[in-house]
Amino acid sequence: MFFALGRLVLMLLVVSTVAYVSLWFYARAAQKERLERRWEAEGRPGNRDLFVQEGLESERYALRRRLLLGVYAVPFAVLAVVVYFANYA
């Protein structure tokens, strides 16, 4: 039983990590484009690269928290709920 559970957890971790890395790069690219558009919309205040850099830096931790929750925490929580309802409800 615990061998099978270990295999499942391992596979979930591999899939989650692939999703985490892909979503991280996708979200960073989307943030960058949004910041570039905002720089245009705000009337080009100062240096464009600096503006984008600062914006990316300030959003880094919020994105990390959201991704960690969404990619690692939620699937394991769903797993626990499904196991409970499949067997004990």
Place this chain on the structure above:
Amino acid sequence: MLSYLKWTFWIVFWAAVLSVLHYTLPRWDVVRIADTYERRETFGANSIFWSSADTGSGSGQVTREVFFIQTITPGGRPIVYRNEDTGWGWPPFFKFDSANLQALANDIRSTSAEPDWVAVKHYGWRAEFMTIYPNALRIKDVDGPDARVIPWTAIAILIALGCVFWAIYARWRRFWENRVDPLLDGDEA
């Protein structure tokens, strides 16, 4: 010639996707439970349609006791379910309570003279020539032989899958239109 290859590829691809979904998504049958039994099964070429070694017991064996539930539909057609744990494996129903389910099924057996209709949630196919059975997941009481049970689990899974594929497909399309098509057109944009 190339278009034949392309069509063949897509037909095979979608047939594979649809059969995996049809096999795996849970459905409900309204039936009357006639009897239950337990039989030693020896698995051969059909082994992928059975659970892997039981949760808690040793692995590497090819013969194992399996619970079965014999039922009759309102139309008089027999449906035989196996009742096996899926454990932590595929498909991910995380079923560990096959013994409890068997006890429940045993308790609500009924005769054709005094039928007690129940709905059985199951996944899988019955194929006589390969000796494979759908796996029963849950049993619940229904009002009568005409009751309809809506397969909410399957609907939810299909909607979620659809959303994920749409999200990826839309982004893929946009990426292709913005970055790749201009290059292929010879534009410098």
